[in-house]
Amino acid sequence: MKQSVKLVAGNWKMNGLGASLGEAEALKQALTEQAAGCRVALCPPATLIERMARVLAGGAVELGGQDCHAEASGAFTGSVSAEMLTDAGANLVILGHSERRTGFGETDADVAAKTEAALAAGLEPIICIGETLAEREAGQAIEIVSHQIAGSLPLSLSGKAFAVAYEPVWAIGTGLTPTLEQIEEVHAAVRAAMVARLGEGGRTAPILYGGSVKPSNAAEILAVAEVGGALVGGASLKAADFLGIIRAA
Ligand SMILES: O=C(COP(=O)(O)O)[C@@H](O)CO
Numbered sequence: 001m002k003q004s005v006k007l008v009a010g011n012w013k014m015n016g017l018g019a020s021l022g023e024a025e026a027l028k029q030a031l032t033e034q035a036a037g038c039r040v041a042l043c044p045p046a047t048l049i050e051r052m053a054r055v056l057a058g059g060a061v062e063l064g065g066q067d068c069h070a071e072a073s074g075a076f077t078g079s080v081s082a083e084m085l086t087d088a089g090a091n092l093v094i095l096g097h098s099e100r101r102t103g104f105g106e107t108d109a110d111v112a113a114k115t116e117a118a119l120a121a122g123l124e125p126i127i128c129i130g131e132t133l134a135e136r137e138a139g140q141a142i143e144i145v146s147h148q149i150a151g152s153l154p155l156s157l158s159g160k161a162f163a164v165a166y167e168p169v170w171a172i173g174t175g176l177t178p179t180l181e182q183i184e185e186v187h188a189a190v191r192a193a194m195v196a197r198l199g200e201g202g203r204t205a206p207i208l209y210g211g212s213v214k215p216s217n218a219a220e221i222l223a224v225a226e227v228g229g230a231l232v233g234g235a236s237l238k239a240a241d242f243l244g245i246i247r248a249a
Helices: 018-033 046-056 082-088 098-103 108-120 133-137 141-152 180-202 215-222 239-248
Strands: 007-011 039-043 061-065 092-095 124-129 163-166 207-210 229-232
Touching: 007 092, 007 207, 007 239, 018 039, 018 046, 018 061, 018 239, 039 092, 046 061, 046 082, 061 082, 082 108, 092 108, 108 124, 108 141, 124 141, 133 141, 141 180, 163 180, 180 207, 180 215, 215 229, 215 239, 229 239
Parallel strands: 007 039, 007 229, 039 061, 061 092, 092 124, 124 163, 163 207, 207 229
Antiparallel strands: none
């Protein structure tokens, strides 16, 4: 199966004040001295995107948002539109992260609508899916992620640049990871669901793995069939740790 170049994206979540720009600068410098061999992106809080774009200008590190509103503008206090992310300097956006699905009640339909908005603004969406521990223990992991793919991926994604991130909710920030066999099984099912949903358009977009990825486990995870990159949380906050994962890719 044709695979696109791997994408390693760091999700800073609600971490990283201005002082963290130094980490972005260190990452840019390291990837200037030695090319990554994969795509590398940082997704800081929205308030940092514009400043980080200045720091990263001319380098290989791409920039993403962590969410966007489905509407282009309007009375949506506290929200940021996809076009605002583009305007600030982002070319990617994470959508449907489990912390937004559980913490903000986002549904698959919401994620699909946000994806449409992201595409309209010229952003490359990274659409997150993943089962809870209870769902895995009930033997429902494949069913859950397949259902999330069917509901969260609008048909307009076909032919567009995008990625899916499989992030088991129970592996996020816990230090726990699925076995390599479990990752392979779910990624194969996610690919099948993407093709069922988008036809040929679902065949080549990378499927990232996310959840407790660190330098010590990145190489084996990234070598699993159909793992097209990684979405990294805690280990992306320090350039040295993130570089360890990038080198594994
Ligand atoms: O949530 C994620 C994983 O976080 P970790 O701290 O790497 O477990 C993923 O979205 C990257 O933020």
